[in-house]
Amino acid sequence: MKRNILLNPGPATTTDTVKQALVVPDICPREEEFGELTQSVLKKLAEVVNGQSTHSTVIFAGSGTAGVEAALSSIVPESGKILILDNGAYGKRAETIVRAYKISHRTIRIEWGNFPEISQIETVIKEEPKLTHFFFVHHETTTGMLNPLTEMLELCKKYELDSIVDAMSSYAGLPIDLQKQPIDYLISSSNKCIQGMAGISFVIANKEKLKLTSNLQVRNLYLNLWGNHIHIEQTGQFQFTPPVQIVYSLNQSLDEFFKETQSVRTARYIKSYETLLEGIEQTGLDMLLPKSQHSKLLTAIVEPKSTKYNFKEMHDHFYENNVTIYPGKGAKKDTFRIANIGAIDYNDMKVFNELMLEYFHEIKS
Numbered sequence: 001m002k003r004n005i006l007l008n009p010g011p012a013t014t015t016d017t018v019k020q021a022l023v024v025p026d027i028c029p030r031e032e033e034f035g036e037l038t039q040s041v042l043k044k045l046a047e048v049v050n051g052q053s054t055h056s057t058v059i060f061a062g063s064g065t066a067g068v069e070a071a072l073s074s075i076v077p078e079s080g081k082i083l084i085l086d087n088g089a090y091g092k093r094a095e096t097i098v099r100a101y102k103i104s105h106r107t108i109r110i111e112w113g114n115f116p117e118i119s120q121i122e123t124v125i126k127e128e129p130k131l132t133h134f135f136f137v138h139h140e141t142t143t144g145m146l147n148p149l150t151e152m153l154e155l156c157k158k159y160e161l162d163s164i165v166d167a168m169s170s171y172a173g174l175p176i177d178l179q180k181q182p183i184d185y186l187i188s189s190s191n192k193c194i195q196g197m198a199g200i201s202f203v204i205a206n207k208e209k210l211k212l213t214s215n216l217q218v219r220n221l222y223l224n225l226w227g228n229h230i231h232i233e234q235t236g237q238f239q240f241t242p243p244v245q246i247v248y249s250l251n252q253s254l255d256e257f258f259k260e261t262q263s264v265r266t267a268r269y270i271k272s273y274e275t276l277l278e279g280i281e282q283t284g285l286d287m288l289l290p291k292s293q294h295s296k297l298l299t300a301i302v303e304p305k306s307t308k309y310n311f312k313e314m315h316d317h318f319y320e321n322n323v324t325i326y327p328g329k330g331a332k333k334d335t336f337r338i339a340n341i342g343a344i345d346y347n348d349m350k351v352f353n354e355l356m357l358e359y360f361h362e363i364k365s
């Protein structure tokens, strides 16, 4: 099969074996056999972040936003209030969701590309004694910034806030241990660092906290967290029609994750990132963030001022060579973004570097 190098931040490049796992005999998802597969996938998804003893996975057919919307709309009680950190498009999207559901909230707005200072967040928490929950993004894919997860979880503990963490583009890419980093609700999807196909999102929820949501007035049906959880607990099946083939493929990608191990996967990603930095340095481009804030999963590169530079033309130059790059998304400076997640390695990044040097050499001459 033709191999494309996807340097967009997901859906990421997959292995041939993950692609092949999509092709299975037709099966009714109400069969016991499929129920067993589903149960096993839920368990493995929690195991990736060492949450199997304390957390339950609730799974949805839908892109990552479905998981974020499910969590936000199902967890905060009518009497509650949620703090949202907006330092990128995905924090902003969370705010759009809580607005749509008319959930009481307070937003901390930080220019996209600036680091969220813990003291600044703590000041806001102190001003808002009614807060019950805190939503933030772990890896803000808008800028490639790794938000300070441990420190923000400490704030949650100190002020007794339940944490809802969008770990869409960090889950399985960077190590997360729920026994040491006790996130109450962690959200991710099938098509980023877990290296599966797009179509599934999931919330890995603290069992005790999740149970408490069973008494809340429901705001929705398809995306209701408790409703989906209790159905799958009692019947072993998805509540609604699952994307059958994507579940098989996700199971394969989970097995490949455990075979590779978290530490080897992270090291592979970091080697690709370091190779990318060499290319950026050689080309003489600037990065949006200081290195200390990099997730090492995605890098936002500042677009050059040259009038000859054109993102579309650069994209096409890469695309003709089977490499896909990604535009910026409203950060404080105009950028294009290069992710190094998925079934790729530093050799693929060398290919990218050569093409990048070629493009910038051409527009200089």
Ligand SMILES: Cc1ncc(COP(=O)(O)O)c(C=O)c1O
Binding pocket: 009, 010, 063, 064, 065, 066, 068, 090, 137, 139, 140, 141, 166, 167, 168, 169, 189
């Ligand atoms: C951090 C983060 N949150 C949420 C999303 C939304 O996921 P989706 O586009 O799959 O709905 C993304 C997608 O890139 C993301 O990176």
